[in-house]
Amino acid sequence: MNNAVKGALLSGLVLPGLGQLVLRQYRRGAVIMLAVLLSLAVIVVDIVQQALVILEKIELQGDAIDIDAISNAAAQESARSGGVTINILMLVVVVCWVAGTVDAYRIGRKKDLERSTPG
Numbered sequence: 001m002n003n004a005v006k007g008a009l010l011s012g013l014v015l016p017g018l019g020q021l022v023l024r025q026y027r028r029g030a031v032i033m034l035a036v037l038l039s040l041a042v043i044v045v046d047i048v049q050q051a052l053v054i055l056e057k058i059e060l061q062g063d064a065i066d067i068d069a070i071s072n073a074a075a076q077e078s079a080r081s082g083g084v085t086i087n088i089l090m091l092v093v094v095v096c097w098v099a100g101t102v103d104a105y106r107i108g109r110k111k112d113l114e115r116s117t118p119g
Contacts, residue, residue, distance in 0.1 A: 003111045007104030016097045019104025023111060032100045039089040039096075046086055050077055 003023060011019030016036045020029030054073045058065055 003108030003115075004105050005108070007108035008101050011104040012097070012101035016093075016100035019100065020107065023104060023107045025107055028103070032096050032103075036093055036096045036100075039092045043086055043089050043093075053077060 007019030007023045009019070010022055011017065011032075015033060017029040017032030017034075020026075020032060023029075054070065054077050055065065057073050057077075058069050061069075
């Protein structure tokens, strides 16, 4: 498998930045990976906090914790919070994923061309 395909597949299907690491672009790969992992960590923390708030509201109301109570409380909470932070961080993840895949392919293509040209 050539470098371009290997780098693009690793960055596109496994983890953004991994293709750069395999292609020895360590700093670039680490920056992409760090941006994605930090964004995902913040998203998970925010979602868990929202879930705890929802469960606390259900408990305070004295309702049984069932799927209807959870879905109603989640709908009310999501309407209030807006989720701007999550939307921005999801955009960061998507941009890093696409840019990382394209960049890994471009780096791999360059390495493939250097290897194939005699000289």
